[in-house]
Amino acid sequence: MTANYLAGQHYYYDDVLSNDPISIGYPNRTNSTAEYRTTSVMYKYRLFDNQLFSIVPGAGAGVLTHTREYPYQEERKSYNRISSWSDLVFPVSLDINYKLSSRWQFGLTGGFLIHPDYPILALHAGPRLSIVLP
Numbered sequence: 001m002t003a004n005y006l007a008g009q010h011y012y013y014d015d016v017l018s019n020d021p022i023s024i025g026y027p028n029r030t031n032s033t034a035e036y037r038t039t040s041v042m043y044k045y046r047l048f049d050n051q052l053f054s055i056v057p058g059a060g061a062g063v064l065t066h067t068r069e070y071p072y073q074e075e076r077k078s079y080n081r082i083s084s085w086s087d088l089v090f091p092v093s094l095d096i097n098y099k100l101s102s103r104w105q106f107g108l109t110g111g112f113l114i115h116p117d118y119p120i121l122a123l124h125a126g127p128r129l130s131i132v133l134p
Contacts, residue, residue, distance in 0.1 A: 007036065014070040018032065035067045042060030043059065058094075065085070066087075090113065095128060
């Protein structure tokens with residue numbers, strides 16, 4: 001069992017929610033941001049495990065909070081409006097580990113989130129350092 005926290009952010013040009021189409025707020029010519037924060041629990045199973053390496057797939061359930069900030073205009077006033085929602089997601093992962101010692105491992109991890117309304121959200125990959133508890 002593992003507990004996980006995953007966060008990310010990206011910039012984009014919002015022409016759907018924003019009613020201020022000429023607003024450009026960032027140097028990369030975008031006007032909006034989106035943040036994702038996910039908290040989840042996963043069950044992981046060692047599919048392959050020897051003296052040096054292990055391969056560990058996992059799956060679980062969690063909550064994703066998606067927050068968007070975009071320019072909005074009312075009468076003579078402009079400001080950034082914030083829109084947010086939370087929903088159930090199902091994380092899937094795959095870890096490939098090299099055993100540094102009996103408790104410490106270094107490796108690569110990757111995965112994605114399955115959302116009920118969208119096929120796949122939040123692809124992620126990167127290095128991993130972990131400790132195995134007795």
